[in-house]
Amino acid sequence: MTAAEPLDLYRAATRNSARSAGFYNSNVRVDTPSGPMVVRIPIPGADVMDLRIWPEYQVLGAVASYVEHVPKLVHVSQEPMFQVYEFVPGDLLDDVAPRGVEVPRFVLTDVIELFTQLTRVPRDHLPPSPSWWPDDGDTAGFANILSSVTRDVWDRFQDEFASLYRELGVPSDPLEPVLEGWKTLHSRPFRLVHSDVHRKNMILCDGHVVFLDWELALWGDPVYDLAVHLHKMAYQPAEQDAVVRRWQERLPRELTAGWQQDLPTYLTHERVKSAIVDAVRYAKLFAVGGLSSQREKQLVRSLTGKVNAARAIWGHDRMFDDAKVEAVLRRRASG
Known part of the structure; x- marks a missing residue:
């Protein structure tokens, strides 16, 4: 070239x-x-x-x-x-197996292989971390950086989107249950984590998966990478069980120590983050307009699931249906 x-x-x-x-x-x-x-x-x-x-x-x-x-x-x-x-020829996994549809069997194998390969990338082959990055094994410090970014999003948008957040049931301190959970995290050695392995970042090509979009990669806790993946993939229960089991079997024991207690803690953050972040993202998409009816339905369905997952964490008993979430988004778009 x-x-x-x-x-x-x-x-x-x-x-x-x-x-x-x-x-x-x-x-x-x-x-x-x-x-x-x-x-x-x-x-x-x-x-x-x-x-x-x-x-x-x-x-x-x-x-x-x-x-x-x-x-x-x-x-x-x-x-x-x-x-x-x-160019990577093939099909986006989200087109072949969207949420609610089981993925091809080789996808689970390739995901575990990716997580295993990430543990072998030497630290000195990666770019330097920022001066404020936590020391190796400081999972609590790592987790608090994650939630500080989510807190920043909340601080930036809570006034502009106050009515949207209120109608969706977001409390005044949505990160309170997250910060409590960070106090009990186990220490684990850090490794390279992708932080964004999901259906829209995976191309099926010649019987294997090519993994895209590495811009959110971090030097951090491997349990976090698993949590983000499970949260964003929304596997069927048997698939999720298989991924977790294989992940535990393949990764070195020191990288998985205490995962049973800490995986739900990271998932709590991801569910709260999704509700805070995607409520704003989807509301902006609705406000711009020009979406197809199918795309609107996809966004509504997605946000309904994310909001309900967070509402359970925040102690709400009543869950929302798609019609409720759509009405909230349309009110925001029109007002």
């Missing part, structure tokens, strides 16, 4: 309206004579709702020799900011 070609790809990507987008980046397929590429472009002004400590391209460079199925990074540009990856 010559020096001019990446910019040509970038320009082609910016002219292309057919793109997939997460909350932080747009991904655009661009066909070239040597094959398709994906141009990954940051979304200007995206609300920061997650903990990020490293540039994604640095993480991918570090894991390439240790993690088998990751996208191949071709080019990185700082000005303008974008990355170029080789």
Whole structure:
């Protein structure tokens, strides 16, 4: 690839309206004579709702020799900011097996293999952590950083979205049960954690899974990575049991010590975080408009599940149905 070609790809990507987008980046397929590429472009002004400590391209460079199925990074540009990856052919897991549908059997195997491979990435192959990062094994310090990011989201949006939060039953101190749980966490050695392994970040390709989106990777507690995965995947009960069992069997014992007590604690944070963060994200999507009826139903169904999971933590007896959540979102969008 010559020096001019990446910019040509970038320009082609910016002219292309057919793109997939997460909350932080747009991904655009661009066909070239040597094959398709994906141009990954940051979304200007995206609300920061997650903990990020490293540039994604640095993480991918570090894991390439240790993690088998990751996208191949071709080019990185700082000005303008974008990355170029080789296109991964295949099907997004979320299209093949959305929430409520069992995943192909090999997916569970590949997920456990990923978590196992992450434990083998040497610390000195990864970028330096921020000066304020907790010492190895300080799981309570690590967890408190996670909840401080969620607290920041709550502090930034609680006034603007006060009526939305009130109607959804978010209490005045939604993180109180989370902070109580952090006090009892067991100490475990830190390892590389992906922090975002879910159906929309997994491509099924030639009988294996390619794992995408490494921008939320951290040096932290492996039990947290499992908790995020279980929370976002919403497995069927037998699938979840299989993942947890295999995870415990495959990872070194020192990395799983005390997981039975600490996994529910991390899940409590993820459920509270999802309600706080996604209520704002989905309300903004409804306010912008232009969503298909199917997409609206997907968002409503998703937020209903997330809000109800958090409401149980906050002590609410009554759960919401989709109609209630949709009405709340539409009131916010119209007002």
